[in-house]
Amino acid sequence: MSRDPVTIVTYDWVPEFPRGYVRDMRPRWTAEEAGIPYKIETVPLNDKTPGHLAIQPFHQVPILKDGDLTLFESGAMALHLADGQPELMPEDRTGRARVNQWVIAALNSVELPVMAWIIAAAFDKDDRAAANANDRLQPRLAQLADVLDGKDWLLGDRFSVADIIMVEVLRPAADEGALADHPVLLDYIARAKARPAFQRAHADQMAHWQAAEAERTNA
Ligand SMILES: N[C@@H](CCC(=O)N[C@@H](CS)C(=O)NCC(=O)O)C(=O)O
Missing domain, CATH: 1.20.1050.10 (Glutathione S-transferase Yfyf (Class Pi); Chain A, domain 2)
Structure with missing residues (x-):
């Protein structure tokens, strides 16, 4: 049964050293393992906004939106995405x-x-x-x-x-x-x-930072 994509929110850009490690890897990888479609939205790393604080009380990323539910804490997101997925979470x-x-x-x-x-x-x-x-x-x-x-x-x-x-x-x-x-x-x-799910998640995160860097360079 197909389901609506969830949204994973990460930064619009980060410097080079955390690329590949930013904690949106956790919900990305979990979603990849579970076959849950996801899209990416961003919040600014610099000039953090009140809108960001409204959905993440510590002004951090990642954030997960699943229908009406908005979650912060990457561990909570991974557990939520794994819920009902026997390949990630035992049923007993x-x-x-x-x-x-x-x-x-x-x-x-x-x-x-x-x-x-x-x-x-x-x-x-x-x-x-x-x-x-x-x-x-x-x-x-x-x-x-x-x-x-x-x-x-x-x-x-x-x-x-x-x-x-x-x-x-x-x-x-x-x-x-x-x-x-x-x-x-x-x-x-x-x-x-x-x-393969790790590799897809990692490659997608790296592609996100590459695109962000290109946009910043061209701005
Ligand atoms: N416990 C939080 C930690 C989140 C966290 O440290 N996020 C980093 C990016 S990986 C961040 O937003 N750092 C910027 C900041 O703390 O201002 C989680 O697992 O979601």
């Missing part, structure tokens, strides 16, 4: 609880130390702060690697929306070299990136 109560658990673990227990390290190492380029953040990040990565050792996905052999969120949390840190001591996690990310 226990399976759903496990997926919710791992989505929250990714966004809280893993994303916090990942972001602290990225801010120190890649944004601020503060070696001392980066070393401290790395000391906190590495044990958490080792714990996650223990969980994933011998498994393809967080639920075992079954891919789920929790893997989308976990991989998107890990990917920027992996690409900056923080996961070098964790081959289990690097393999996990590589498996996820091999999925």
